[in-house]
Amino acid sequence: MYLLILLTGFAVVVMLSVLFAPYIRKYAAGGVCRSPARLDGKTVLITGGNAGIGKATAHDLAARGARVILACRAVEKGEAAAAEIRSKVAGAQVEVRELDLADTSSIRAFAQRFLKEVSHLHVLINNAGVMMCPYTKTADGFEMQLGVNHLGHFLLTYLLIGLLKRSAPSRVVVVSSLAHYFGWIRFHDLHSQGSYNSGLAYCQSKLANVLFVRELARRLQGSGVTVNAVHPGTVRSDLVRHSTFMSLLFSLFSFLLKTPEEGAQTSVYCAVSEELHSISGKYFSDCAPAFVAPQGRSEKTASRLWDVSCELLGIEWD
Structure with a gap:
């Protein structure tokens, strides 16, 4: 009897899901960047732009006329992504540079070469990331997720901030x-x-990303450089590959997930929207301001994390 009820309930859920799938899919897609802004003559740097949200973001910005540089650990995959974008966007300017965010020596080498070869940087998109991986450490002994998602981008931004200011x-x-x-x-x-x-x-x-944005925005006041954080939504990608449970959930409920193109919308919005030209230190989701958790609004925590990050990386960032 209980099995019959369970199977009937499951059948009803499946039937309703199929019936309302178009409406569910439309809702799941989220906000859309409607800005027609062009980026001709502008230079954009995207970390991890060889797949998923990063590649979709690169495609959109290249289509707006930007010179897009993909900073990737897997250069071959980056070149394949760049070739795909060029095949779809006539005249697209897409380049690939090697960058391993899990190794500070790679980050420094990348920045040194970048500063020699690139005269302007108008948009930096710290996109690359790793999620729920087994316990591993970066080349410098940092826990991998904190090391790549936060510390690696912290150092990269530090090394390029002067160029960003000069390009304001x-x-x-x-x-x-x-x-x-x-x-x-x-x-x-x-x-x-x-x-x-x-x-x-x-x-x-x-959370470290959100706190970094908060503190960096405070320090950049009056510089002409803005910084904002985004939540891309729940996107179909290989980011969950390290979690069997998450991979299973993503497979079962794929119709509720965003495509990479849909997930890229808020990144694009924060990179190009005219209405955000002076907005800094905020958090966006679905191309609109979003709620930040209380622990992400703590100035004390943001300042302490900044100091600890500088100490770990061996830098001084006033």
């Missing part, structure tokens, strides 16, 4: 996540050496 008005877009709601900065065990939970470590890194 310019923008920095940091891809964070709704996951920051569940994150806490564990200063007593920042690299999860005492205990490790891949999900909580991911949430901590995404």
